[in-house]
Amino acid sequence: MGGDHAPAAVIAGAVAAVRDHGVRLVLVGQAPRIRRELDRHGVAGEIPIVHADEALDMGEGALASWRKPRSSVAIACHLIKQGRASALVSAGSTAGVVATSRLRLKGQQGVMRPAIAVTLPTEPRPTVLLDAGATADVKPETLVQFAALGTAYAQVRLGLERPRVGLLTIGAEPGKGNKLAKRAHELLAAGHHDVEFAGNVEGHDLLTGAVDVVVTDGFTGNVALKTMEGTVRMAFGELRAAMTASRTAKVGALLQRRRLQALRDRLDSDTYGGGVLLGLNGTVVIAHGAAEERAVTAACRLAHDLAAGRIVDRVRDQIAATRTSRFGRWTHGERDHADAEHEDGAAPPPGPVAEEPAEPVPNPAVPPVAEVLERPEQP
Amino acid sequence: MGGDHAPAAVIAGAVAAVRDHGVRLVLVGQAPRIRRELDRHGVAGEIPIVHADEALDMGEGALASWRKPRSSVAIACHLIKQGRASALVSAGSTAGVVATSRLRLKGQQGVMRPAIAVTLPTEPRPTVLLDAGATADVKPETLVQFAALGTAYAQVRLGLERPRVGLLTIGAEPGKGNKLAKRAHELLAAGHHDVEFAGNVEGHDLLTGAVDVVVTDGFTGNVALKTMEGTVRMAFGELRAAMTASRTAKVGALLQRRRLQALRDRLDSDTYGGGVLLGLNGTVVIAHGAAEERAVTAACRLAHDLAAGRIVDRVRDQIAATRTSRFGRWTHGERDHADAEHEDGAAPPPGPVAEEPAEPVPNPAVPPVAEVLERPEQP
Incomplete structure (x- = not known):
């Protein structure tokens, strides 16, 4: 639900990640709006949805993580804690996403502070x-x-x-x-x-x-x-x-x-491809707030690769x-x-x-989507 | 004497500042080398020289300001304190120039710390x-x-x-x-x-x-x-x-x-055009260490304009x-x-x-070059 072009661009990017790159994902947010967008892409029913009542506003900072325990980011963190997801991707405000995921996922044992890692476009490798x-x-x-x-x-x-x-x-x-x-x-x-x-x-x-x-x-x-x-x-x-x-x-x-x-x-x-919040009990990818479809797809692929690589x-x-x-x-x-x-x-x-x-480290392997599909609207 | 291309590029830049822009300046450094360079430009005798036994190396930092009381930067500071110059320009190591001029010129009354100001090439103005x-x-x-x-x-x-x-x-x-x-x-x-x-x-x-x-x-x-x-x-x-x-x-x-x-x-x-060290009892322009002739000329013009504008x-x-x-x-x-x-x-x-x-603030007006010419090699 976060980002300047949300939810349309975010969902379009997620659909492309599923279609073109085989990423398995769950969309967390206001179910009716998401369903409408999925309809437009002709993939209604193919991508599971988990409903979240609230969403962090782009202007909201750290306090929102306390004020909105059922924001889409908080619910996504909950899925990670349950082992039903391995990573979360958000294009929401960086301050809000960092605060919420710090609160919900907690820091990994021994980690003093989390850090956001980005990659710079250098040659021959980033x-x-x-x-x-x-x-x-x-x-x-x-x-x-x-x-x-x-x-x-x-x-x-x-x-x-x-x-x-x-x-x-x-x-x-x-x-x-x-x-x-x-x-x-x-x-x-x-x-x-x-x-x-x-x-x-x-x-x-x-x-x-x-x-x-x-x-x-x-x-x-x-x-x-x-x-x-x-x-x-x-x-x-x-x-x-x-x-x-x-x-x-x-x-x-x-x-x-x-x-x-x-x-x-x-x-x-x-x-x-977005920043990655490191040091928490789960992988969090923060796409640029102004992220367009392509950037969201890149962020979804990155989240998938990091989870598969057992970054935690x-x-x-x-x-x-x-x-x-x-x-x-x-x-x-x-x-x-x-x-x-x-x-x-x-x-x-x-x-x-x-x-x-x-907190115990959750299993970072990608869970089968079926698990989540069982109750797609009750996190 | 400072800079990757010193003294040739520095002197060439200074000569251009005198010839093309009418800046009045004194060259401080090893007199024989400077004279030879001025000969090459065909202006020997036209630009006054003040001899300095030593020069800060590019790798030298803050300590050099104590070790070398007769470095070209230290001598140039001395000319400013005497009111015989209004500003100094150096392409030497930033750490060395900052430390030496802090030590020799002292901070202006009430200034807690000096700062280097640079201008960024924005439009419509820097x-x-x-x-x-x-x-x-x-x-x-x-x-x-x-x-x-x-x-x-x-x-x-x-x-x-x-x-x-x-x-x-x-x-x-x-x-x-x-x-x-x-x-x-x-x-x-x-x-x-x-x-x-x-x-x-x-x-x-x-x-x-x-x-x-x-x-x-x-x-x-x-x-x-x-x-x-x-x-x-x-x-x-x-x-x-x-x-x-x-x-x-x-x-x-x-x-x-x-x-x-x-x-x-x-x-x-x-x-x-170089960084300007602000907050001292005199104007100090630090040209980029890799400064070529053109950059030195720009730094000399900047020093002149700041002194004329009574920046101190x-x-x-x-x-x-x-x-x-x-x-x-x-x-x-x-x-x-x-x-x-x-x-x-x-x-x-x-x-x-x-x-x-x-310390008393020296008169920042540009002194007539004749004053300096009287004893060109004994600061």
């Missing part, structure tokens, strides 16, 4: 940036955990065994940055984690693919991401103006319009291998080789600061 | 962004002072009477951001300053010209600026690749290459009108109308926190 805005004020220890979350995410999403992790700051040398970044650098350089730390990166490295994962606090990350989006938008606006300003330029523009369109798409924000388990393993302070508890014994395996399947040791009460 | 990296860790009160510094800068550089000032954060509403930004918003919204506060801006507003001045801490500002530069570089790299990839695209590219080059120049970093006096007036806390001293009486004038010319009242010992 770069993961986190936190893109979930947690504005963090401690240095939180950044170390973000490095672990980002590592797990890059492993699942990009298929890298040991992604290289950089710390976003304002100088390449270890002593550069604000107090937060300097201390985080010390902690990351000191080890006690299963992260391949590659040192500091700067703003101009974000799009060069210098590292696979860039770690920063949610304030800086959000400013950087939005600056990037604004710059791309401005550059192409200027370009269009330059190209159509003269007759010769116009001819040139006609000859290459298609190529430029493809380039623009690659750089533009809504092909990033990978995050659990990474956090278990991360000791964020000298005084943190450590029950696995000293870990001398960085690529040690966690095959025991036992619950990880509690981290030094477990902000949220721990 | 946008001032500060702090671009002088002070990484700040208090909310410092951001209020940065708003005052930015206002003075926009008045002198852009000729605006009441520039609109925005606070960089991660949401348009007052309650959005990290603790620093939220508190700074409260202080700015509460008044007690001579700043036209226009509310929050986000990363994607930096290049839309939504406000005239964007205020943020030096960490976030530096990340945003470098992200912007990296994005422009990447977008044009991609563009070039797209244009030369096919034969028809190539024909199109030929037809419009000149226009695109002009566009790229406008967006590219070294036409920004304008900052003094703005800081005098800014009370950063309830407990700050306030000797001008309550200022009810925001556009009150400061015509008395008296020294401003000390601000609530004067981090550096106060």
